[in-house]
Amino acid sequence: xxxxxxxxxxxxxxxxxxxxxxxxxxxxxxxxxxxxxxxxxxxxxxxxxxxxxxxxxxxxxxxxxxxxxxxxxxxxxxxxxxxxxxxxxxxxxxxxxxxxxxxxxxxxxxxxxxxxxxxxxxxxxxxxxxxxxxxxxxxxxxxxxxxxxxxxxxxxxxxxxxxxxxxxxxxxxxxxxxxxxxxxxxxxxxxxxxxxxxxxxxxxxxxxxxxxxxxxx
Numbered sequence: 342x343x344x345x346x347x348x349x350x351x352x353x354x355x356x357x358x359x360x361x362x363x364x365x366x367x368x369x370x371x372x373x374x375x376x377x378x379x380x381x382x383x384x385x386x387x388x389x390x391x392x393x394x395x396x397x398x399x400x401x402x403x404x405x406x407x408x409x410x411x412x413x414x415x416x417x418x419x420x421x422x423x424x425x426x427x428x429x430x431x432x433x434x435x436x437x438x439x440x441x442x443x444x445x446x447x448x449x450x451x452x453x454x455x456x457x458x459x460x461x462x463x464x465x466x467x468x469x470x471x472x473x474x475x476x477x478x479x480x481x482x483x484x485x486x487x488x489x490x491x492x493x494x495x496x497x498x499x500x501x502x503x504x505x506x507x508x509x510x511x512x513x514x515x516x517x518x519x520x521x522x523x524x525x526x527x528x529x530x531x532x533x534x535x536x537x538x539x540x541x542x543x544x545x546x547x548x549x550x551x552x553x554x555x556x557x558x
Contacts, residue, residue: 373428373491376482377421378435380498383475384418386448390471393452394464403461406512410468410505417498424494459519465512472506 391414394407425435455463476499483495 373486373488374430374434376486377425377430377491378437380475380479380482380495381418381421381435383471383478384414384421387468387471387475388414388418389449390452390464390467393449394468397452397455397457397460398464399457399461400516402512403465403516406468406508407464413501413505417501420494424491428488462513462516462519465509465516469506469509469513472502472509476502476506 388411391407391411395404395411398404398407421435422432424430425432451467452460452464479495479499479502483492483499486492486495
């Protein structure tokens with residue numbers, strides 16, 4: 342595991358299936374399929390973020406965290422595929438839940454566009470928020486899931502995600518926050534004042550040939 346739970350415990354409630362027919366136990370309801378799809382997608386997004394962190398990270402501890410997070414989330418997502426196959430779920434619905442754009446290029450944009458001197462801070466900050474979101478989504482999915490095995494699997498996921506979250510928070514605490522960059526608007530070069538342009542000031546010789554009104558009379 343990447344980090345320690347610091348006392349965090351996840352309790353998974355067991356639900357008896359004795360009242361359900363065997364066939365019903367082998368065919369999870371549609372909401373469970375949707376839940377697995379969403380958790381799988383969040384996992385894929387986390388893997389993609391971790392891969393960018395492993396490739397672009399500057400500090401050795403950041404690169405090590407990214408590599409471990411990517412490895413463990415891949416294992417978790419492989420577990421989802423095994424569960425889907427065992428439960429006869431629609432694999433296409435799991436792999437394409439319908440909102441891939443928001444969880445693909447858009448999610449990675451802050452990392453891919455981050456300057457090198459700010460990357461570690463940006464990456465770990467994103468990983469903290471990503472794991473918090475995944476933990477919140479897992480807790481909600483566990484409440485909504487109908488299959489007790491799915492509830493237990495989500496509970497295992499929550500333990501791992503919580504460990505990653507604690508590790509990311511500890512890592513972030515040791516990275517200095519970068520100084521915000523001043524963005525110069527392209528229409529206004531730095532030597533040019535936006536308020537004192539000189540347009541209202543006449544050239545030095547403008548008053549040379551102008552005589553006072555009294556002398557003209």
